[in-house]
Amino acid sequence: MKFFDFFELPISFTLDEADLRKRFLSNSKRYHPDFYTLESDAKQAEILQLSSLNNEAYRTLSDFDQRMKYILEEKGLLVEGQNEIPQIFLMEMMDINEQLMELEFDFDEPIFTAVKQAVETKEHELEAEINPILQGYIEETASPEELNLIKIFYLKKRYLLRIKENLSTFAHRR
Structure with a gap:
């Protein structure tokens, strides 16, 4: 799942950092593995994956440089060996x-x-x-x-x- 989709945000190089953090914290509560200890192994694995995705997506999107890199990679613009500086x-x-x-x-x-x-x-x-x-x-x-x-x-x-x-x-x- 793409990071912007995960947080239900439009793709943007500039984000409302407070809104992103609010969405991250909401997802952190929603996908906390401790709330799913009585669920099936499959459900626990799914929640763990969503929790990890939440952390990775937040880490990437909350950092301007990482967010920029992520968007450019998603667009296929950062290709190894084809990134020439003028x-x-x-x-x-x-x-x-x-x-x-x-x-x-x-x-x-x-x-x-x-x-x-x-x-x-x-x-x-x-x-x-x-x-x-x-x-x-x-x-x-x-x-x-x-x-x-x-x-x-x-x-x-x-x-x-x-x-x-x-x-x-x-x-x-x-």
């Missing part, structure tokens, strides 16, 4: 990657701070560009172009996350 973005990241290499060999606080700031600025720029599309997303009328822009945003965001993870390795040198 070259222009990679060219923009060359300076940051070169500065990361410098930090590996010789930590420098001003370079560290500049790279961290550049990554945060790029993240904010990307979010500002995509937010109108995410906010206005309607499953039934979404165009392939919109979905492709969301996919590219997701890939760029993942790329920036890897840079941030690399930066965190330098934090202990401060």
Whole structure:
């Protein structure tokens, strides 16, 4: 069963987090295995499966990045080996990657701070560009172009996350 269907929600990149949590808690009570101890083994197995689905669906949909990945995978847009980041973005990241290499060999606080700031600025720029599309997303009328822009945003965001993870390795040198 698809996660959005399970919670009886429309497919959306932006969700009402409080409503999602309310649905999760309601399902948690509804499918709690302790309430089915006197049922048949088959019914107990079914409830355990529904309880697990409830937890997995909530874990996925309550996290923006996981939700985005889930929707893109469901649409068949994230395919191994076919997730290319636009070259222009990679060219923009060359300076940051070169500065990361410098930090590996010789930590420098001003370079560290500049790279961290550049990554945060790029993240904010990307979010500002995509937010109108995410906010206005309607499953039934979404165009392939919109979905492709969301996919590219997701890939760029993942790329920036890897840079941030690399930066965190330098934090202990401060």
